[in-house]
Amino acid sequence: MRDVFHDELDEIGAGVAEMIRLVAVAMAKATDALLDADLARAEQVIEADVKVDDLRVELEDRAFQMIARQQPVATDLRVLITTLHLVADLERMGDLALHVAKIARLRFPDAAVPEEARDVIAQMGEVARSLVTKVGDVVEGRDVSLAQAIEAEDDSMDALRRKLFTLVLSPRWAHGTEAAIDMTLLGRYYERYADHAVAVARRTIFIVTGERPGPITNGLSPQR
Amino acid sequence: MRDVFHDELDEIGAGVAEMIRLVAVAMAKATDALLDADLARAEQVIEADVKVDDLRVELEDRAFQMIARQQPVATDLRVLITTLHLVADLERMGDLALHVAKIARLRFPDAAVPEEARDVIAQMGEVARSLVTKVGDVVEGRDVSLAQAIEAEDDSMDALRRKLFTLVLSPRWAHGTEAAIDMTLLGRYYERYADHAVAVARRTIFIVTGERPGPITNGLSPQR
Numbered sequence: 001m002r003d004v005f006h007d008e009l010d011e012i013g014a015g016v017a018e019m020i021r022l023v024a025v026a027m028a029k030a031t032d033a034l035l036d037a038d039l040a041r042a043e044q045v046i047e048a049d050v051k052v053d054d055l056r057v058e059l060e061d062r063a064f065q066m067i068a069r070q071q072p073v074a075t076d077l078r079v080l081i082t083t084l085h086l087v088a089d090l091e092r093m094g095d096l097a098l099h100v101a102k103i104a105r106l107r108f109p110d111a112a113v114p115e116e117a118r119d120v121i122a123q124m125g126e127v128a129r130s131l132v133t134k135v136g137d138v139v140e141g142r143d144v145s146l147a148q149a150i151e152a153e154d155d156s157m158d159a160l161r162r163k164l165f166t167l168v169l170s171p172r173w174a175h176g177t178e179a180a181i182d183m184t185l186l187g188r189y190y191e192r193y194a195d196h197a198v199a200v201a202r203r204t205i206f207i208v209t210g211e212r213p214g215p216i217t218n219g220l221s222p223q224r
Numbered sequence: 225m226r227d228v229f230h231d232e233l234d235e236i237g238a239g240v241a242e243m244i245r246l247v248a249v250a251m252a253k254a255t256d257a258l259l260d261a262d263l264a265r266a267e268q269v270i271e272a273d274v275k276v277d278d279l280r281v282e283l284e285d286r287a288f289q290m291i292a293r294q295q296p297v298a299t300d301l302r303v304l305i306t307t308l309h310l311v312a313d314l315e316r317m318g319d320l321a322l323h324v325a326k327i328a329r330l331r332f333p334d335a336a337v338p339e340e341a342r343d344v345i346a347q348m349g350e351v352a353r354s355l356v357t358k359v360g361d362v363v364e365g366r367d368v369s370l371a372q373a374i375e376a377e378d379d380s381m382d383a384l385r386r387k388l389f390t391l392v393l394s395p396r397w398a399h400g401t402e403a404a405i406d407m408t409l410l411g412r413y414y415e416r417y418a419d420h421a422v423a424v425a426r427r428t429i430f431i432v433t434g435e436r437p438g439p440i441t442n443g444l445s446p447q448r
Contacts, residue, residue, distance in 0.1 A: 071295040077292050081288060081308065084305065177392060180401045181389070181393075181404060
């Protein structure tokens with residue numbers, strides 16, 4: 001049954017999808033800024049983060065108001081409560097992209113990433129991009145069978161982080177402590193970005209599989 | 225008026241207070257384990273974290289069930305929704321204490337913290353302890369007057385993290401890249417622990433005052 005409540009739930013779902021798009025773009029741009037020592041791009045990421053923060057506040061408020069006014073039960077309530085968690089994870093993903101961009105800005109006009117670490121960082125950016133695309137597919141309801149692929153991407157990210165440590169701790173590392181610290185923090189930021197993406201996917205999949213298995217039309221409101 | 229609903233709300237509040245106690249003990253023990261190269265204590269922290277995780281699941285579930293069954297409005301609903309956020313922050317604080325303990329375990333029987341960094345790490349542990357004590361006072365006593373003191377502790381933590389960077393980047397640092405990476409990650413863990421503690425306090429204060437908590441600012445900005 002279509003009603004105002006479910007239209008509003010769809011709007012919130014669209015807002016979550018928009019947050020996913022924004023944090024995907026943020027990390028992609030932050031990675032480019034890092035690898036190309038591109039100050040303008042780093043600044044764009046840093047300035048754009050407020051949009052993610054604002055959207056989180058707006059969606060959290062709307063979800064709260066819907067719970068307070070409409071007193072939903074069962075799946076509708078679970079979807080709204082889950083939304084509160086999703087937007088918190090997504091805001092944090094935006095912050096982590098911003099942290100990456102700040103390292104690019106801090107080292108400008110130098111490149112923050114030494115030549116032999118470029119490949120690993122580029123791959124971390126690529127895994128982040130691929131992961132968040134799959135998470136978007138899960139949340140928008142296009143494909144909830146992606147759970148395993150998402151866990152595999154998360155494992156790839158962890159493996160890349162270990163590879164980065166190996167590089168930095170190698171006797172051949174000739175870029176000193178400051179670059180080692182940058183690589184340590186970058187590794188941590190990409191890893192946490194992936195962790196939060198996985199958390200978003202898991203919570204969404206839990207709603208879907210916990211309440212109604214099978215195909216759905218909208219990951220945020222699987223009861224319809 | 226006392227009723228079953230408010231008795232249950234009190235029980236959830238007691239559960240949150242217990243989580244605060246557990247994550248306070250976890251970080252205090254983790255700091256001791258780190259400074260004394262005490263493997264047994266590190267293992268205790270690592271094993272005890274499951275209690276924090278379980279309590280989070282239990283409290284999240286109870287809050288959800290109360291919202292679903294009792295359909296509370298106004299402040300009661302806000303308290304329950306806030307509880308969902310608080311327990312997420314507190315679980316994360318437990319994880320961060322566990323990460324600190326894991327570094328102690330990884331370097332055992334060596335001390336993970338070189339002599340000249342001991343003082344800063346000890347101070348970070350002390351600020352964490354003091355901060356989480358105040359946060360407990362806010363949550364248990366609804367004492368909003370501690371807000372400023374809590375922000376000041378958070379600033380102290382950020383300052384200590386900068387001090388740690390200064391040490392590690394000093395030409396006198398003679399402990400190599402591995403120890404530099406450990407200090408970088410430890411600094412990050414303590415800082416994030418403090419950030420989550422501040423988030424817990426801000427959300428609790430929001431219930432009382434109705435003023436939305438601001439974003440957690442990273443005192444290291446724009447540097448890292």
